[in-house]
Amino acid sequence: MDPKERMKIPRQKMPEQKPDVRAKNFNEVPFGYTEELALKEANRCLQCKKPSCMKGCPVEINIPSFIKLIAEGHHWEAIRKIKETNSLPAVCGRVCPQESQCESYCIVGKKAEPVAIGRLERFAADYERRSGKVVKPGLAPPTGKRVAIVGSGPAGLTAAGDLIRMGHKVVIFEALHKAGGVLVYGIPEFRLPKEIVQAEVDFLADLGIEIHLNTVVGKADTLDDLLSDGFDAIFVGTGAGAPLFMNIPGENLSGVYSANEYLTRSNLMKAYLFPDYDTPIATSRIVAVVGGGNVAMDSARTALRLGAEQVHLIYRRSKEEMPARSEEVHHAEEEGVIFDLLTNPIRYIGDDKGRVVAVECQKMELGEPDQSGRRRPVPIKGSEYTMELDTVIVAIGNGPNPLVPSTTPDLEVNRKGNITADLQTCKTSKRGVFAGGDIVRGAATVILAMGDGKVAARSIDAYLKDPGWWDRPAPEPTPEKEEKKAG
């Protein structure tokens, strides 16, 4: 096939559940590519000599190579190629914001739609998992060193997976009763089936990683306890798990949830199966979700599936500024979520039992760009109106959890409470302690957290082999690396 022919193939859609059907169940929305569709899509890749797509992937997957292997029908080899640098492809293929990462750099995207890199990655990963024959990597000979990983989100899991391959003993400490971080308690089943996360966790346990659930570091043991208990290094990947509120009147009424609470009840505690499972969640008629990111979309779509008649998404800017993945915005719209854009809640109104019954909102218009480059929303005077509802889900963001820093006096944090770490190495201010993912970056993405986990594993390995490594300054970043970061 010559490039011209390749360019003529349209981007292949993933078959998915119909909107009216899926809005009533918790099953995964897209079914994934069939082999035939995957082959077609793989043939769209031009196999660039200098593949620009790779610049957009924080873990540097060799994209043209794995796509070529799929095109040739060598799906086994394809997944092995991906796994050389990405240990959670089934997850990334589903939740990476591809349109602003790898796919935004794809050359095909200049003229037509970019190659569906994420969907192909997902195809290869699912192919392997469904076959039940997941290949175990070889482990380096034991080094006798022990590393503690605090938090089992994508950052912690990635660091753990890489470190055990390097021959170190790895123990993960997780506060909740299931490993996976946001992947299990935040992102809903219909977007990321929990079975997939569990398979990845089981795989790590199979490699010999010890996982201690129900262990809140900072409460049970502190970082110092772990270091004096014989751990040679620690990676902190505790995420951005502390929900933010707007501090407007009525926010503590019954029926006003943080997105974390709403999603945790539904995902981790399976409240959608109440009363078979014991954890309850609101039965709602009219729901307002406040926010415009992935967390807000997930909350809104969960509320629909829990039976709400109307779900409003209240966002203070316009659709273009929404930080959510475009695919999820599209899915939410198709399913019937009502977008109240350029709107901001100013107070919640309760009844005599303290239950929320209405929200007062204000319309906004876009003014001058702010620091983030997005146009700042400004309230329009006299535009206030109230809307009846019975449930509110606040999804305006998450801050860092202070439990670890507050019990580790010599661990530096910034003004917002995020742990200070050099992203080149993930080194913190405390000797032997590394950190990455959302606890360092603030709420970011799965793939960036995984990228940090990789960098940290490499640094920890270097440090364990030669403790003097800690005192040497990190090498200057190469210009190419810089470019990647800017992407």
Next chain:
Amino acid sequence: MHKIVRTDTLAPSMFLMELEAPKIAEKRKAGQFIILRIDEKGERVPFTISDSDTARGTLTLIYQVVGKTTAQMSALRVGDSILDVVGPLGKPTHIENFGTVCCIGGGTGIAIAYPIAKALGGAGNTVISILGARTKDLLFYEDEVRAISNELLVCTDDGSYGQKGLVTEMLKQLIDRGEKLKMVVAIGPVPMMKFVARMTKEYEIPTIVSLNPIMIDGSGMCGCCRVSVGGATKFVCVDGPEFDAHQVDFELLTKRLATYRDKETESYNRYKHSKEECKIGRG
């Protein structure tokens, strides 16, 4: 898995459970709690650590049966296990030698006040304890509390045991007889804590209460345990569970506790019903 090594009935619907959790037993301090999950379908439910035994590696929980989970717990026997236990959670009680302190436990609150009174006594305070219950049968832990207190006052609402009256009346007696109370710790039903707080505010006695909102994770992640203290929103699981009683918005706490009342009742009734069917089936 955490094996249950002892169970006991303290009063009708009031039970004790001692279970294995060596790490938590070693680390825990007065005022802290755990969250447990009985089985895969279970809720995450918080309980104060009433006592611990580091040699045996066990924790003692005292609980009242009010809904499904606590009913399930009361049906467990020695040798059975609890699936998940996480802790110790929350901030420990601030313990120092204040002088004379009064610890008040009402109903289930006795279980929560006990470890705090014990720790305060251990730090050299003169501890005067007040225990209150609706009626004689509901009173428990009297001997245990007496053993760690310099003085103990007991009252019941109906006068069936101890003095007849409410804990606030006992507290008033102490104040009237001229006790210089440096601090009051009051733990029990929300209305009780509210009335104690109202009284001690009048007499300007610093007062601590331990709050019991609905919780999920217990590590500051969900915000479901939020309360208002001095006008600011606090997360009880990480900022508490103990707060300055004079600053707490008890109304809000009561209302938020009622959020799931209908569903909890539904769940409990289904459970009771299924148990009854079991019995009929067996008979």
